[in-house]
Amino acid sequence: MLYDRIIKQGTINERGGKPEPQFALPSTVNWMRALRILAEDEGIDFGTATAFYGKEGKRKMDVWVENTVLEQLFLGLHHLSALDQFRGGTTAADYARVGVLAWYYGIANAASAMTAAQSGSFQEDHAGTARLWDEQIASRGLAMAPFSWRVSSLVEKTYKAEVDALRNGSAGKLQTRPSTKNDALGAAAGYLSGSAKWYAWKTEEDLKRERAFKELGVDSFRSKAARTLRDQRLERKPMGFVHQAARYRGKANYREALFLAYGSGTETILSGYVEDMHAVLKAFLAMAGAFARRKLGKDLWSEFVADVDAKKAFTTRAGDIWA
Structure with a gap:
């Protein structure tokens, strides 16, 4: 129910x-x-x-x-x-x-x-x-x-290349529990990439509320002018371990009540x-x-x-x- x-x-x-x-x-x-x-x-x-x-x-x-x-x-x-x-x-x-x-x-x-x-x-x-x-x-x-893992900006092509370098060829996935260092490299890289994507999205949403974006008369970043404005903002935003930790805390503190606490398989996980x-x-x-x-x-x-x-x-x- x-x-x-x-x-x-x-x-x-x-x-x-x-x-x-x-x-x-x-x-x-x-x-x-x-x-x-x-x-x-x-x-x-x-x-x-x-x-x-x-x-x-x-x-x-x-x-x-x-x-x-x-x-x-x-x-x-x-x-x-x-x-x-x-x-x-x-x-x-x-x-x-x-x-x-x-x-x-x-x-x-x-x-x-x-x-x-x-x-x-x-x-x-x-x-x-x-x-x-x-x-x-x-x-x-x-x-x-x-804890030193970070990306120098939230521009997708930049952070993806940096994440791949940290991944170091690992095929480990965030959805699979790691048991070796190689597994862990892939899982940690996956979380870093996901966090960069989330912070980039959040930056875009914040930018949409600003005058500079509204003056373009658009509602997305499909136009060249909007993409340029977005990328200029993303370029100035690096992201590191404490950013990831803050996002992690937000999931537990604000996500719906069922997360971490509901379902027959939760205790096993x-x-x-x-x-x-x-x-x-x-x-x-x-x-x-x-x-x-x-x-x-x-x-x-x-x-x-x-x-x-x-x-x-x-x-x-x-x-x-x-x-």
């Missing part, structure tokens, strides 16, 4: 019916598995990340910037601790949706810590955080794979899902922490880790991630 009502009939905001939830679920789970495989293949932990940032030195920053870096890392660690507790649950569907939110906000907090440590910059909205992290970190070679989210966030936090340590200096860093483990109210230890 609920499926027929929501999917076939629709709701106030989608009166023609909602998307089929079982179509999106496998790709949602498989992208996270692919990220875990690639991060583990890279061997990301605090030690390898510290070596990766070996050329980064301490940066002079005021106390408010230092405090922002520490605050954002602490928030990220708290989200990781929540995922750690979810791993002990018996029914994945009970915590899959809130697990995605914990995963995303942990990523966003860690990304914000990195940008604050890099340039003293901080954004409080999702789009701004993603843009700033891509600009300050990923585009400068300061992220480890697979979700097997291992929260463990994958935990592993990926742990790797990203290890990377962010290693970067922050270089920028803050070892004395403040050691004081921070010791204080967290002495005073935290949650379970996960800072020393298990950042030492």
